[in-house]
Amino acid sequence: MNKQSRELLWEFMTRYWRQYLVGMAMLIVVDVLQTFVPRFVGRAVDRIAGQQGHIWTEIGWILGIAVAVAILRYFYRIFIMGTTRHLEYYLRRQIFAHALRLPLSYYEQAGPGGVMALMTNDVTAIRVAFGLGAILLIDAVVMGFAAFFLMARTIDLELTCWSLLPLPFIMLGVMGMGEKVHIAFRQVQEKFSRLTEFSQQTFAGLRVVKGFAAEHTMLERFEKISRQSVEASMKLAGIQAVYLPVTHSLPFLTYAIALYLGGRKMMDGQMTAGDLTALIGYLGVIIWPLMGLGYLWNVLEKGAASLQRIVQVLAEPVQEPQIETKDKPDPLPGHHLEFRDLTFYYPGSGQPALQSVSFQVPPGAMVGIVGRTGAGKSTLLKLVLRLYHPPAAAIFIGGQDIHELNVESLRHHIGYVPQETLLFSRTIAENIAFDRFYPEDSVKEAARLAAVTEDIHAKTQGMETVLGEKGKKLSGGQQQRVAIARALVKEPSILLLDDVFSALDYRTQQVLLSNMRKFLEGKTSVIVSQRVAAVKQADMIYVMDRGRIVEQGNHRELVTGRGLYYQLYEQQLAGEVKETFCVSEQ
C-alpha cells in the first residue's frame, strides 16, 4: 500500500477505528469460543461411553457458547460491516467530489466510464476486502491457531500433525486455482459490461437505430457480444467445476487420516472415544477458515488493485479549488469583460484554437461574435467560465484577472447557455431553477423572457411536467429556450449565449431577441452565433476565422466592408427571406 492509499484510509480510520476494532475483538472472542465446542462434545461422549452420570454440564456449556456466539456475531457484523458501509460512502463521496472538479479535458480523454466504475465496482471491492476479507483473515488465524493449540495440547500432537498434513497442499492448490478463477471471473465481468454498455447505447440511440432501420444489424452485433459473454461464463464454469470438488471434497482426507490413526490409537487404549470425537470436531472447525485463506488472497488483491485505481484518479490534478457552499457567492468586481492577447491550445492539441484575441465588452454592452464553424467562438466563452484553463493575464472581469476570482462566484454571476442543450429528467420548473431555490414568479418570468411559456402551457402538467432523459418530451427549440430560461433566472450580470438560436425558426428567434433586449439593459452580454441575424443588433460585432478576429464593427459597417461578414450575411439572407416568405404564406 503506497503513501496516498494510506493517507486516504487513515483519514477514514481516524473516525471509525473504535467501531471497527470493537467488531474485530468480538469476532476474536466468537472464534475462540467456538473452538471449545468440540472439547465439550468429546467430554460428553466419554461420559456417555463410560456411563459416568449426566452430561447436562456439557450441554449447558455448549448452549451457553451458542447463545454468546449468536449475540456477539450479531454485534460484530453490525460493527464491522457497518464500518465498511461507512467506508463505501466515504470513498464514493471523495471520488464524486473530486470528479466534479476534474477538468473537462480529463473526461474528453478518459470518458466518464472510468469514474463510474470507481464508484461502483472498485468501491465495492474495497468494502469486501475490509469486511469479508478481515473476517476471513481473523477466522483463519484465530481459529486455526486456537484449534491447533487445543488439539495438540489436549488430544495428541503427533495425530494432530498427521491429520492436518494434507491441508497446506490443498491450500496451495486452492490459491493457484483461485488465481485462475479470478482471471476467468474478470473476463466474465468485462464481457458482461460490454454487453450492458452496448445495450445502453443502443436504447439511448434508439431513434437513430430505428431511423436507419438498423435493428437487424444491432441484433447481430448484440448476439456476437452475447456469445462472447456466454463463452467467458462457460470457461469460468469449467474452472469452477474442478475448483469446487477440490475445495469441498479433498479436505475430507483429513477426516480419513484422523479416523484411521485415531481409531488405531483408541483401540490401543491410548485415547478415548471422546478424544477422537473432539479431534474430528476440531478438524471441522479448522478446515473451512483455512480453505477461506485461498479466497482471502483474491479478495485482498482485488481490494488493493481497486484502492490503487481510486488513489490514481484522486491524484489527478483538479482545475478548480475546493467547491464552496456559500448561499450568496461574492459579487464580481465589475461587468467589464476584456480579452487581452489571448492565445489558447486545447490540451494535447498542436493547433491553437485561439490566436492573439483582444477585445473589450464595456459594462452594459452587447457584443456579437460570428464566424464559420470551428472558428473558436465557443472556446472563447468556455474560457471566460474557466471550463478550460486559460493563460494568465488574458481574460479580465472588472479589471481583475479571472484566475484571481473565486470560480463559484464567477460561474454564479455569469449566465451561460452552452451550444449543446442538456436538460435533466426532472420537472421543467426544476430544470429552470437548476442550482438553487428561486421563487415561482422568477421561474415564470424567466420562462416568459425565454419565449417558452406558451410551449410549457401546452403540456398538461405545465411547469410540473417531468422531462424524459436528457429533456426528451420537448422539441429541440423548446429545450434550447428552457436552457436560456435557466441562465436568465439567475439574473446574471454577464450573459454568454453560445449559438442558442440554432434550433429556432426566424420568428421565434425575433420574439426571443426582443424579449431579451429589455432584460439585457445594463447587463454585459456576448452572443455567439453562426447566424448574422442573431447578432445584428449588437453594439459591436467581432468576426472570427480560424481562431483570429478578422473583422470588427457594427452591422452596417461590416456589411459595407464587404468582407467575411458580408459573405455570411449574403448567404444567410437568402435563406432568411425564404423562411420569412414561407411563414407569411402559412
Ligand SMILES: Nc1ncnc2c1ncn2[C@@H]1O[C@H](COP(=O)(O)OP(=O)(O)OP(=O)(O)O)[C@@H](O)[C@H]1O
Ligand atoms: N475539447 C476540445 N479539444 C480539442 N480541440 C477542440 C475542442 N473543442 C474544440 N476544439 C477545436 O478548437 C477549434 C475551435 O472550436 P470551437 O468549438 O470554439 O469553434 P466554434 O467557432 O464554436 O464552432 P461551431 O460554430 O461549429 O460551434 C476547432 O478547431 C475545434 O476542433
